[in-house]
Amino acid sequence: MTSNEDILNEIISIVRPFVDPSLELTPDFALIDSGAIDSASMINILLELEGRLGIQLGAADLTFEQFQSCRTLAGALSSK
Amino acid sequence: MAASVVQSASLRRRNGAATAISSRGKSYSVAEILKAAKALAQQFSQVRQNLAARIGLNPPCVLLPSSQPAAFLAALIAARMEGFISVPWRDAVIPPDAIADAVRPDLKLHFDEGVIDRCSVKMLDSDAFIGERHGDIIMMTSGSTGQPKGVALVLDQILLNALSAGAVMEIWKCTGWAIDIDVGLMSGLNHLLMAWQFDLPCHHLSAGGDDIYETTFSTGAVGFGGSPIQLVRMGNRLDSSCPVMMVSSGDFLMPSMIDQVLERFPDTLVHKLYGLTELGGRFCCMPHQFLLGRKESAGLPLPGFRARVSAETGVIEARSPLLTAGYYLPGGDFSPMKDGWFSTGDVGSIDADGVVTLNGRSNDVFKVGGEKVDRHTIEVELAPLLPAIDYCVLAVEHRLLGQCAALFVVDSGSGDLPKWAEIVAHLRSRLHPRFIPSLMYKVEGALPRLASGKIDRESLRSSHLSFQRLQ
Structure with a gap:
C-alpha cells in the first residue's frame, strides 16, 4: 500500500518541473501564495498527477486551497 | 399634453444655416434636415393609406436605414411626426430578414446616395405583427444570446x-x-x-x-x-x-x-x-x-x-x-417588462x-479551483501589455477545473504578439495566481463579432478547442 509519505514525495517530484528551479520545494512550501504556480501551471500539474498516480480527476476535484502546498495536495489526493 | 420633444426640437428656433451633419464629404444644414423631414413625412402619410388592412389599429412600423446619417435623422423625425414606429436598421451590415422575425416591420426605406428628402418605400410581405405595439422606436440588440430582439422605447x-x-x-x-x-x-x-x-x-x-x-x-x-x-x-x-x-x-x-x-x-x-x-x-x-x-x-x-x-x-x-416597455422577441412575440x-x-x-x-x-464571475475569478479584472490588467491588440478573456469549460479563464488574443501577423510566458509574467506581477488564464489561444485575423459589433463570446466559448494555443 502506498503511504502518505510516498504520495508526498511523488507529488513533489511532479510539481518540481513546474516551479522556478531556484526554489527549495519543501512539503510545506506555499505554492499559491508565493506565486510559484498559477491557474495555467495548475492544469498541467493536474494532468501529470492523473498520469503518474493513475487516478482520474473530475471537474473541480481539487481546489486552490488544496494546492496551497505539496502536503495539502497529498492530503487531498490520498482520499481519492 | 406636452409638446413632443422631437417636434419642439424641430420647431424651436434654430440657426437653419448651421451644419447639422457632415458625412462622406457632404454637409447638411439644420434647414435641409428639417425640410427633408417634412417631405418624408408627407410621403409617409400617403403610404399609411395602403397599410390599413395590414396593420389594423397599430401604427406602421418602418425600417430606417442608418448608413446615411443625415437621411436617417430626417426619416426619424418624419416617422415621429407621422406616428410611425421607427426601427433603426444597420442596412450596411444586417439583412432585413434578421430583424423581421422579431419586430415584423411593415415597410423599409431606401435612400439613394446623397439624397435625404425622398426615399423609395418598400412594403414588406412578412407576417404582420399580432397584438399591440409599444413605444415609437425599436432598437435592435443581440443581447448575450446572439438572437436579435427589439427593445421598445420612446424617442x-x-x-x-x-x-x-x-x-x-x-x-x-x-x-x-x-x-x-x-x-x-x-x-x-x-x-x-x-x-x-x-x-x-x-x-x-x-x-x-x-x-x-x-x-x-x-x-x-x-x-x-x-x-x-x-x-x-x-x-x-x-x-x-x-x-x-x-x-x-x-x-x-x-x-x-x-x-x-x-x-x-x-x-x-x-x-x-x-x-x-x-x-x-x-x-x-x-x-x-x-x-x-x-x-x-x-x-x-x-x-x-x-x-x-x-x-x-x-x-x-x-x-x-425611461425603461423599455419590453422586448420584441424572435417569432413575433412581445414580452412586456415587469414594473420596478x-x-x-x-x-x-x-x-x-x-x-x-x-x-x-454577472456571468463574468466564475470559479476556478473553487475561487472566484472575474474576467474583467484580467482584461483590465492585460490592457497595458496589449495596447493595440484585440483580445478577450472568457470562462470556458474544463475537464479538470470545471471552469477556467481562457484568453483569446488576435494575431495580426505583425509580430507584436507577446509570448505565453510574457503574458503569464505580466499577470503574475499584478494578480493572484488564480487569475492567470489557464488557456491562451491565438485568433487569426479578428475576434468573431455579432451584428451589434460586440464580441461573439458564445462562438469563442463553444469552439475554443479549435484555436491554436499561444506558445
Whole structure:
C-alpha cells in the first residue's frame, strides 16, 4: 500500500518541473501564495498527477486551497 | 399634453444655416434636415393609406436605414411626426430578414446616395405583427444570446436622455461633435441626438479617408464620442490636432486606456458613459473632473435614474421612467417588462456618494479551483501589455477545473504578439495566481463579432478547442 509519505514525495517530484528551479520545494512550501504556480501551471500539474498516480480527476476535484502546498495536495489526493 | 420633444426640437428656433451633419464629404444644414423631414413625412402619410388592412389599429412600423446619417435623422423625425414606429436598421451590415422575425416591420426605406428628402418605400410581405405595439422606436440588440430582439422605447425619452448626458458633460464647450459609430446602434444614436440637441454639427467619420480625422479636429473644439478602443485608436491616429473632449460609451473604458489617451492629449476632457439600450441610452456618467480620481468607476446615475445593488446577486439594478416597455422577441412575440427595478446584469457596487462601480457582468464571475475569478479584472490588467491588440478573456469549460479563464488574443501577423510566458509574467506581477488564464489561444485575423459589433463570446466559448494555443 502506498503511504502518505510516498504520495508526498511523488507529488513533489511532479510539481518540481513546474516551479522556478531556484526554489527549495519543501512539503510545506506555499505554492499559491508565493506565486510559484498559477491557474495555467495548475492544469498541467493536474494532468501529470492523473498520469503518474493513475487516478482520474473530475471537474473541480481539487481546489486552490488544496494546492496551497505539496502536503495539502497529498492530503487531498490520498482520499481519492 | 406636452409638446413632443422631437417636434419642439424641430420647431424651436434654430440657426437653419448651421451644419447639422457632415458625412462622406457632404454637409447638411439644420434647414435641409428639417425640410427633408417634412417631405418624408408627407410621403409617409400617403403610404399609411395602403397599410390599413395590414396593420389594423397599430401604427406602421418602418425600417430606417442608418448608413446615411443625415437621411436617417430626417426619416426619424418624419416617422415621429407621422406616428410611425421607427426601427433603426444597420442596412450596411444586417439583412432585413434578421430583424423581421422579431419586430415584423411593415415597410423599409431606401435612400439613394446623397439624397435625404425622398426615399423609395418598400412594403414588406412578412407576417404582420399580432397584438399591440409599444413605444415609437425599436432598437435592435443581440443581447448575450446572439438572437436579435427589439427593445421598445420612446424617442422623446431617448432625446431627453441624450440631453441630460450632454448637459452633465457640458458638451456645449465643443463647437462640433465627431463620431465613428453606426447611428443605428444605441450608442451611435445617442451621440447623434446629443449633437442635435446641443446644435453641434455632427461629423460622421466613417467611410472617410485617414485625412478626415486630422481635418475634422483641426477645425476647432471638436469632441469625439466612441467606444473605448476607438478612443485609443483615435489618439494613435492623430498627429497634431486633438479633440477637446472624448466620451467613451459602449464597452467599459479601462483606467489604463484613460491614461493612454491623457498621456497623448493631456488637455483633452475625458468623460465616461455607461448605458444600456433597455434604459433608453445612457444610465451613468463620470465627468472628467471626477473621473481622474476614480478611473475605475462607471459614474453617477443621470437625472431620472435610481440605482441599487441587489443584495442577493450583487448585480446593479436601475429604475427609471425611461425603461423599455419590453422586448420584441424572435417569432413575433412581445414580452412586456415587469414594473420596478431592471437588472443590468452587471455586478458592481455603489458608494456613499452614489457613484456606481462595475466589476463585470454577472456571468463574468466564475470559479476556478473553487475561487472566484472575474474576467474583467484580467482584461483590465492585460490592457497595458496589449495596447493595440484585440483580445478577450472568457470562462470556458474544463475537464479538470470545471471552469477556467481562457484568453483569446488576435494575431495580426505583425509580430507584436507577446509570448505565453510574457503574458503569464505580466499577470503574475499584478494578480493572484488564480487569475492567470489557464488557456491562451491565438485568433487569426479578428475576434468573431455579432451584428451589434460586440464580441461573439458564445462562438469563442463553444469552439475554443479549435484555436491554436499561444506558445
